[in-house]
Amino acid sequence: MACNSSTCNSSGCYKGYEEEEQPKPNTKAAVNGGNSCQNLCVKCKVNEPVCCGIGGENSRFCKDCFKNNLYGKFKQAVTYNAMITPPDKVLVAFSGGPSSRVVLQFVHEMQYKAQKNYDANKDKSLPVFGVGVAFIDESSTHSFTSLHIEKAIEDIRLIVSNLAPPSKELFVVPIESIFSSDGIDGKERLKELLDAVSDVTGKEDLLIRLRILLLQKIASENGYTRIVLGTCTSRIACHVISATVKGQGYSLSADIQYVDSRWEIPVVLPLRDCPAQELNTLCSLDGSLKIVELLNGPCSGINGLVSSFVKVLQEENPSRECTIVRTAGKLTPFHFNRVPEIHDSNVPSATRRHQKRYTLKPNGSLSSDSFCPICSSPLKKSNFPSSLRSHGNQQNPDLIASACSSCQFQILPKDPSLMEEFLSVLPQQMITKAKHGDQGDFSLLR
Amino acid sequence: MEADSKPKKSGARLCCVCNQNRAALKRPKTLEQICRECFYAVFEEEIHQVILENQLFKPGDRIAIGASGGKDSTVLAYVLSELNRRHNYGLDLFLLSVDEGITGYRDDSLETVKRNELQYGLPLKIVSYKDLYGWTMDEIVKMIGLKNNCTFCGVFRRQALDRGAALLKVDKVATGHNADDIAETVLLNILRGDIARLSRCTSIITGEDGPIPRCKPFKCTYEKEIVMYAYFKKLDYFSTECIYSPNAYRGFAREFIKDLERIRPRAILDIIKSGEDFRISTTTKMPEQGTCERCGYISSQKWCKACVLLEGLNRGLPKLGIGRTQGLNSDAKISNGMVIQEESVQGQLFCTNQVNPEDQFFGFYICKK
Numbered sequence: 001m002a003c004n005s006s007t008c009n010s011s012g013c014y015k016g017y018e019e020e021e022q023p024k025p026n027t028k029a030a031v032n033g034g035n036s037c038q039n040l041c042v043k044c045k046v047n048e049p050v051c052c053g054i055g056g057e058n059s060r061f062c063k064d065c066f067k068n069n070l071y072g073k074f075k076q077a078v079t080y081n082a083m084i085t086p087p088d089k090v091l092v093a094f095s096g097g098p099s100s101r102v103v104l105q106f107v108h109e110m111q112y113k114a115q116k117n118y119d120a121n122k123d124k125s126l127p128v129f130g131v132g133v134a135f136i137d138e139s140s141t142h143s144f145t146s147l148h149i150e151k152a153i154e155d156i157r158l159i160v161s162n163l164a165p166p167s168k169e170l171f172v173v174p175i176e177s178i179f180s181s182d183g184i185d186g187k188e189r190l191k192e193l194l195d196a197v198s199d200v201t202g203k204e205d206l207l208i209r210l211r212i213l214l215l216q217k218i219a220s221e222n223g224y225t226r227i228v229l230g231t232c233t234s235r236i237a238c239h240v241i242s243a244t245v246k247g248q249g250y251s252l253s254a255d256i257q258y259v260d261s262r263w264e265i266p267v268v269l270p271l272r273d274c275p276a277q278e279l280n281t282l283c284s285l286d287g288s289l290k291i292v293e294l295l296n297g298p299c300s301g302i303n304g305l306v307s308s309f310v311k312v313l314q315e316e317n318p319s320r321e322c323t324i325v326r327t328a329g330k331l332t333p334f335h336f337n338r339v340p341e342i343h344d345s346n347v348p349s350a351t352r353r354h355q356k357r358y359t360l361k362p363n364g365s366l367s368s369d370s371f372c373p374i375c376s377s378p379l380k381k382s383n384f385p386s387s388l389r390s391h392g393n394q395q396n397p398d399l400i401a402s403a404c405s406s407c408q409f410q411i412l413p414k415d416p417s418l419m420e421e422f423l424s425v426l427p428q429q430m431i432t433k434a435k436h437g438d439q440g441d442f443s444l445l446r
Numbered sequence: 447m448e449a450d451s452k453p454k455k456s457g458a459r460l461c462c463v464c465n466q467n468r469a470a471l472k473r474p475k476t477l478e479q480i481c482r483e484c485f486y487a488v489f490e491e492e493i494h495q496v497i498l499e500n501q502l503f504k505p506g507d508r509i510a511i512g513a514s515g516g517k518d519s520t521v522l523a524y525v526l527s528e529l530n531r532r533h534n535y536g537l538d539l540f541l542l543s544v545d546e547g548i549t550g551y552r553d554d555s556l557e558t559v560k561r562n563e564l565q566y567g568l569p570l571k572i573v574s575y576k577d578l579y580g581w582t583m584d585e586i587v588k589m590i591g592l593k594n595n596c597t598f599c600g601v602f603r604r605q606a607l608d609r610g611a612a613l614l615k616v617d618k619v620a621t622g623h624n625a626d627d628i629a630e631t632v633l634l635n636i637l638r639g640d641i642a643r644l645s646r647c648t649s650i651i652t653g654e655d656g657p658i659p660r661c662k663p664f665k666c667t668y669e670k671e672i673v674m675y676a677y678f679k680k681l682d683y684f685s686t687e688c689i690y691s692p693n694a695y696r697g698f699a700r701e702f703i704k705d706l707e708r709i710r711p712r713a714i715l716d717i718i719k720s721g722e723d724f725r726i727s728t729t730t731k732m733p734e735q736g737t738c739e740r741c742g743y744i745s746s747q748k749w750c751k752a753c754v755l756l757e758g759l760n761r762g763l764p765k766l767g768i769g770r771t772q773g774l775n776s777d778a779k780i781s782n783g784m785v786i787q788e789e790s791v792q793g794q795l796f797c798t799n800q801v802n803p804e805d806q807f808f809g810f811y812i813c814k815k
Contacts, residue, residue, distance in 0.1 A: 201709075201710070244633070244636065244717055244720040244721075245706060245713050245716060245717055245720075247715075247716030247717075247719045247720055248720060249719065249721060249722070249724045250720075250724070250725065252720070252724070253724075301709060302706070302709060302710060302713070305702070305706060305709065309698075309705075313637065313698060316698070320637065323637065323638070323639045324637060326639060327635075327636050327637075327638075327639045327640075327641060328636070330641045330726070331641075331724055331725050331726060380723060
């Protein structure tokens with residue numbers, strides 16, 4: 001069989017072909033004439049490599065270079081998208097898993113460096129951004145023993161307290177506080193709400209929405225200006241597929257960008273370019289990055305199916321997740337997929353100019369989009385015929401008609417007689433949204 | 447809602463449409479209990495509506511039906527003739543078949559098409575790879591192996607269909623691509639990074655600016671329903687998968703969609719809807735359309751893909767045109783920058799990659815032929 005490689009010379013080629021038949025990494029390394037440093041970190045070429053990046057054999061790093069590589073991706077995402085500026089107070093959503101642990105660590109390190117600069121600087125012109133941590137306790141939706149969750153919360157408190165200075169406020173909030181009523185009432189209402197959703201996938205997706213709403217509530221009640229999520233490449237790849245499968249192709253591009261300013265407090269994703277595999281490796285390499293295991297149970301229904309599918313694809317080709325995210329990245333984002341312009345005079349003009357230069361150019365029309373009151377996805381205008389609005393339930397015609405087709409199918413009850421009851425247990429924020437549904441957000445039109 | 451994987455024998459349940467006959471089956475698309483006659487009626491009516499709403503045909507059109515002898519094309523030929531008669535479309539229908547030269551598969555399925563010609567009274571034309579290109583698929587596979595052969599087949603078939611259609615002097619070609627096929631293609635294009643194809647693959651009519659437009663009347667029809675229809679109507683079709691198909695990447699998407707359909711049948715149509723709704727900028731760099739220097743066929747490069755592949759075969763360079771390689775020589779400045787695996791989504795009519803479909807869900811019925 002002829003060798004098609006254009007870079008081989010005949011004697012080396014024959015050997016290379018033979019080696020290919022019996023893969024032995026070490027001898028293969030010896031044969032690849034050009035790469036003489038197979039046994040050294042590819043970046044610093046000094047230390048022993050201890051792990052592989054996504055690129056497999058070609059990206060063997062030592063521990064420090066591996067971490068710096070990941071931190072570099074994080075830092076670039078933050079700077080390029082002006083995610084965090086000096087006057088900001090960022091709330092890091094912490095679930096206990098590897099991605100949120102890493103994003104918390106990186107945000108802390110960034111803050112620490114900023115603090116050092118501030119201390120060393122005489123004129124104190126650049127204040128250091130504030131960081132808080134939010135953990136949402138979802139134990140009322142599962143059957144954990146209270147001991148388990150208490151231990152987990154203790155671990156989290158310890159982690160956050162060790163990340164000082166600068167100190168960070170920790171919010172441990174149960175999911176039922178999304179409802180304005182307190183304690184027992186909230187638990188009951190939450191149970192009623194989740195029981196009213198018969199579709200397994202709908203239930204999971206509704207819970208995700210409630211999580212986001214609660215984070216918004218915590219952030220706005222405590223003066224935070226940004227919410228940081230540890231969403232990684234792998235999770236975004238899964239979201240691309242599952243949104244496609246649920247018929248949410250139009251709104252897909254809104255959910256997967258670096259910045260999402262649909263809500264009152266913009267949500268940013270600095271780990272968007274980091275694959276889960278690398279984040280897991282980092283946590284296992286670095287003993288100080290403790291993960292808090294929470295048995296939330298595997299996703300079932302469509303979300304679980306998509307997860308296993310992407311896993312199978314990854315095994316077949318380790319760069320598949322990146323390709324999926326890159327493809328979806330070519331879809332046109334929305335006007336709210338950038339950080340709102342900074343008009344704060346406290347922010348140095350250099351930062352403001354930088355942000356202006358690097359944030360996404362708004363696409364075409366800045367016309368107000370209408371949003372689904374349940375999942376906040378932007379609705380395609382043709383999918384929302386105004387004739388529908390006059391039908392249905394008199395009290396809340398807006399909500400039913402203005403929900404996206406996916407939520408209408410998997411979340412709203414099929415039986416119209418159950419609709420009243422369902423609407424009564426929805427969080428107030430969703431009902432209010434429905435009322436103002438198609439007025440959109442004009443603040444970004446300035 | 448969790449869906450049952452097998453249709454239950456209904457017992458005393460009545461058909462939900464006519465409320466008179468006993469329900470004989472559960473409709474895969476909607477899980478409704480329905481009797482045979484109503485199933486035929488709703489199946490045919492939905493296709494009729496798709497044809498009307500999308501204005502696929504006009505009276506006097508000469509239409510070539512891409513016929514492989516498989517279930518999709520057989521049902522398409524049957525239903526189109528039926529609707530043509532019933533609703534007076536005024537169409538002249540023909541069967542057009544492509545012989546790729548795959549022994550043990552194509553030669554058998556061609557016998558089925560020849561029988562269809564007699565059964566449906568539609569004139570048949572067969573075009574073969576051997577005549578058009580000088581190579582059969584068996585010979586090609588011997589040369590290039592089992593990895594990229596779907597690409598060759600797909601590219602060659604597209605041209606073969608157009609050549610056949612030109613010989614028949616037809617206005618359009620109708621293919622049996624069903625909802626499952628299109629959903630798989632949407633997923634494949636996401637997985638492969640082909641944004642340009644992603645924007646086109648959900649169109650029910652394609653190639654309007656090319657030699658012969660093509661349409662897919664089965665765009666909203668589920669594969670399972672096509673099989674059910676063919677089975678109950680006792681239509682004559684050939685039901686073995688292409689012998690080269692197990693290695694195709696499409697298999698991943700297919701498996702996934704089968705699992706998906708079990709949990710949520712409407713997901714297949716939802717994928718197609720997503721594909722239609724994707725916000726893809728029209729200023730995205732799309733290939734410019736020209737003609738091939740060698741054969742005059744439509745092409746975005748100097749040479750059309752079929753000519754590049756053929757040149758590779760004839761010169762003993764099987765990798766030519768596969769992957770992101772430079773073209774034949776730098777003087778000719780031929781570079782097909784597209785990764786070839788993406789081509790394999792073309793013309794999937796004949797490579798259905800489907801394990802005997804009846805076995806899947808007809809466990810209840812005795813069906814093995």
